[in-house]
Amino acid sequence: MSNGTMFGYEFHGLVREPETDNMMTAASSDSSCVFDLLIVGGGVNGTGIARDAAGRGASVLLVEQDDLASYTSSASTKLIHGGLRYLEYYEFRLVREALIERDRLLAIAPHIMWPLRFVLPHSEGMRPVWMLKLGLFLYDHLAPGMKLPKSRELDLTKHSAGKPLQDRYKKGFVYSDGWVQDSRLVVLNAMDAAARGAEIRTRQRLISARRVDGMWEAEIRDMLHDAVTTVRARAIVNAAGPWVARLLSDQLAVPNSKSVRLVKGSHIVVPQIFDGPQCYIFQNPDKRIVFAIPYEQRFTLIGTTDVAWNEEPGLVEISPQEVSYLCESVNRYFNKSIKPSDAVWSYAGLRPLYDDAAANASAVTRDYVLDLDTTGGAPLLSIFGGKITTFRKLAEHALEKLAPVLPAVAGHSWTADAALPGGDLGSGGFEAALRRFRDAAPFLPLQLAWRLMRSYGMRAYDIVGNAKELADLGEDLGQGMTTAEVDYLVENEWAKAPEDVLWRRSKIGLHMTEKERQKVTDYIHQKLG
Structure with missing residues (x-):
């Protein structure tokens, strides 16, 4: 029953990424290539900061040791909320900010939030x-x-x-x-960041980084190919979530008085x-x-x-x-x-x-703290705490804190009303968008059309493409998951392993039999070699 064992089937095998996937896996071994911002951590805070910074014109590299949303960001209660019970602990500022963000997020991603x-x-x-x-x-x-x-x-x-x-x-x-579909929220932020020029590298781990001549020089290990590359960055954002303190001490060797x-x-x-x-x-x-x-x-x-x-x-x-x-x-x-x-x-x-x-785990603040270290010249911003509802505002605050020492992120905030990928549903909201989608693809069963629109919004049209009948979407691997949909996830959403598709990009694994989940697994292995 765990997040590592679903229905008795183990999902932990990684597979080789496609070598043609330049947008998602482009890497440079040339240390003369300098990024404005190196972000460590592919959860909601890391991808939210990457999106905002890339939209301001900064050059961004984000590295994540596993899949996007592998840990905290896929294990939430899936709520976009102010946090009613936080009022008991007098967290009025946090609740107010979260309530404002709740309405904003519902507006910019109405396909994955409601x-x-x-x-x-x-x-x-x-x-x-x-x-x-x-x-x-x-x-x-x-x-x-x-x-x-x-x-x-x-x-x-x-x-x-x-x-x-x-x-x-x-x-x-x-x-x-x-x-909110929490894992999809993370992926959509990463997609928008990539569309604005950021490089998103999953299954790549920061091994070490040190300040050299006013910049960060970082070694990054590709966990799939066991290859190490070196990059340089003007600043680092430590958005490693549960690993934030360990990253400071082990990979960055930076003293720190705060803890998680x-x-x-x-x-x-x-x-x-x-x-x-x-x-x-x-x-x-x-x-x-x-x-x-x-x-x-x-x-x-x-x-x-x-x-x-x-x-x-x-x-x-x-x-x-x-x-x-x-x-x-x-x-x-x-x-x-x-x-x-x-x-x-x-x-x-x-x-x-x-x-x-706080003495009680339930009473620990859900607010966030941003710690900026400029010792040695190159800035390092560490993210402590936070909650999924306030990720967008956290990203704004993070870049505001960095702006005085990193001019590349000093542009105006822009994400409050900018739709996430697929979220531009048009007039009439989700139901009207679903009707238009069904008119465009009348061969889709209602349940499948609904799931595609709920998961991908307007990007569902990219999955259907020029298909004229259901068979044009390839083999049905089970519960309406076609090979065309898996192809889309691999080619556009950094899916590289069965659990990425079955349990994070979707929850289709919950509906499938073990045999159907195995078919998805086999197809992904076949596609990625």
């Missing part, structure tokens, strides 16, 4: 009604001009949202937030346990909250946990105790009980939170 309504039942003995009302009032009014519907009270004995809940829950509230606090968050996916489009947010006796969210049409996503992690960063798995905790959390509320064996998939990730010395 609004949701969350039902919050009142539970006796936990947060009192007055506290919930005050929190929701603040949530509705902290940021000006919010577009999503405001919160309101619900009579759960009469409202349809109360039907899945146990009879003891009489009163509740409903409020708005947003959903690693917190493991885990989720389970079970067959659908309630009807309707609404989500639920449940309070637990330990003051934590757990979400239950409709997922992939036929499932319910439940999470997350907050477990302090004191070991080395890397791939992590959900523990049996966490599975039990999540089951118990929802069983306090729903009529339909679940047990650990109901989980058909699980995933876990490490959140690299800025260490603010």
Whole structure:
């Protein structure tokens, strides 16, 4: 059930990248080639900074040791939200910024993001009604001009949202937030950065970097070919997430007084346990909250946990105790009980939170800290903390901090209303765009057309190309995943291994049989040699 083992099938084999893929893998062994910015880390913060900087005219190289969004950025609860519970810790600035960003992101990527309504039942003995009302009032009014519907009270004995809940829950509230396909958000930022001139190199790891004559000289290892190249950069951004502190000490040999606090968050996916489009947010006796969210049409996503992690960063798995905790959390509320064996998939990730010395892992700030080091001349900016909702604003703040010492990024901010690739859906929003897409490709089954538009937006037309019938898209590898779609992911989205396609660029692996997943694996191996 882990993020490393899906349905008993191991997905960790890397494969050779196509040598003709110049946009995605172009590399220089000539140390005379100088980049304005070397970004280490291909999560949402790293790719967001790469996109913004490239759009300002800077020359950018981003390196990621594995696949884009391999770790933290693909292990979120998939929410674009202000963070209602952060109000308890007086994180008003963070919540306000996140609420503003929520509306902006929903506008620039409406294909991979959409609004949701969350039902919050009142539970006796936990947060009192007055506290919930005050929190929701603040949530509705902290940021000006919010577009999503405001919160309101619900009579759960009469409202349809109360039907899945146990009879003891009489009163509740409903409020708005947003959903995001988190891995796709990372990939789209990388695609836009590349379109604006950035070089994106996946499966390439920074081995070491040192300041030489006012610049950074960095050695980068290609993990697929075991080859080392040397590049020079005027500045480095350390966006290594869980590895941010280790990168400073081990690869860069730079002293640092700040640290990250690693917190493991885990989720389970079970067959659908309630009807309707609404989500639920449940309070637990330990003051934590757990979400239950409709997922992939036929499932319910439940999470997350907050477990302090004191070991080395890397791939992590959900523990049996966490599975039990999540089951118990929802069983306090729903009529339909679940047990650990109901989980058909699980995933876990490490959140690299800025260490603010909070005693409780749940209370650690989700805000970010940007640390600029100019010792020795060449700037080094390290990113501590952050959350997926605020990545775009974090990128702006990062470049503002760098601008005085790196003129190449001193241009105006531009990303607030610039659509991410595929997000220019046109008039009428997603539903109208889907109708136009179906008119253009009437041979596509409705479910396939919907999935392509939800995943790729207007880039879905690139996958369909000049096809006149379904067979023109190549072999159906299972659940509507055609060879044409896999080709697109390999050639345009840095997909180099089965898990890149099955579990990050899509969640099609959740719907496939083991035999179908093997067909996708075989095709990728065949395509990439």
